[in-house]
Amino acid sequence: MAVRRFPGQEATAGDSKIPSIIYYDKKGMVRAVGSQALLPQVLAQAEDQCWKKVEWFKLHLRPLAEVNAPKSPNESYSRMAPLPLRKTIVDVLADFMKYLFDCTRSYVTETHANDELLWASVKEHIDFVFSHPNGWGGTQQEKMRRAAIKAGLIPDTPAGRVRIQFVTEGEASVHYCITSGLARDIMKNGPVEKTVMIVDAGGGTVDISTYVVRCGNTLTVEEIAPPECIYQGSAIVSFRAKDFLKGKIRFIHFDLTLKSLRVRKVDRFKILY
Structure with missing residues (x-):
């Protein structure tokens, strides 16, 4: 069962995924998360009240070897939004986890019979499986575990900590492919051995x-083969595309005054020239 409705999706059919966006106010309080953060009224309020937008925050967890690696002039990590003042990556992850957990509880209690009774019977026995890029290890996992404790997903006890499990995105992807028909396709011609490469092109990383x-x-x-984790996901591609377009139009002058626009009507069409 998947959660297929989150706040901010009321005008749509709903979705099981939400963008990793959090808005904080000046006091560091969470004001909007996920799909809510994309609503026009929220965007206007965020601008008026100077809320801090945090997105792609998972990249702040990347290993120190990657953080300290020599960067080219076009490297885009420096343009990642910094974390809010007095907020660590564990704090931000905890806020996001708590939001997801609260939304899950609301969805379960609103769509199932015995609502609160059902939730009360399972909430202390939930196991959480977190995926992470191939290049991450114990340091990143420990921070994610601390965030889960801070968010109230599990208690800070040995019994609570064992309810957190981790899987690399490469492993998760191959399991998904197998259950989605990869094994069936391979077995069409009888017993066989095939080499498969899984490329998970995500927002922050590309895992191979x-x-x-x-x-x-x-x-x-x-x-x-050793798994690869390349920090060139779609977010980095977007940063570079923005730089490319800005460079192309840097010296182009746009005159958008009404007097500069001459419109000639031809039948039912308008030609702007």
């Missing part, structure tokens, strides 16, 4: 994993 899938009496999947 290579496996050999053996289909016989049983299905086995073996990783045959």
